[in-house]
Amino acid sequence: EVQLVESGGGLVQPGGSLRLSCAASGFTFNKYSMNWVRQAPGKGLEWVSYISSSSSTIYYADSVKGRFTISRDNAKNSLYLQMNSLRDEDTAVYYCARMGYYGGNDYWGQGTLVTVSS
């Protein structure tokens, strides 16, 4: 069974940093690309970042470019999102999602809440 479990969320002040983790199991992690997607309270879904299976290709949404860094450790079956210079508008539930062979997300984690507030 495919499982994705996010952790690392919490309350942080504006300008602060946080590192999210996503532990993957139930599939061969090093064969799949991964995405982070977020959802602000009461709002829709927003794609945040993409990383290929070998980490050779990475993309970011303009809203987080230069502040967030996506990475992965295939030996540990883990995906990460380092978030720096956090802003109020980064407050959201952050989901990690596996990219299926066809290019879209097929499995999602349960999400971790990040709250940026003073």
Add this chain to the structure above:
Amino acid sequence: DIQMTQSPSSLSASVGDRVTITCRASQGISNNLAWFQQKPGKAPKSLIYAASSLQSGVPSKFSGSGSGTDFTLTISSLQPEDFATYYCQQYSTYPRTFGQGTKVEIK
């Protein structure tokens, strides 16, 4: 960026109704379109990919169609467990973009 526009934003329907949600892309995306279902407090669940292919385990009451810029998601006979918010997403290019969501409520 490709803009995805869903309609309606919300709808009220009764159990047993046939429901159709539309999604329009601001430029052609071939069939690189997915549909997700999200219930309150839960993660999105993948329903359909490649515009019309059902994800494994998803009941056949869900169907998708379309190509290019215009797409539809149809629920053939609405059941209580189907009341949720539905999102379309294009995966033709980066940045990936979602529709704003369609909330399906009980009439």
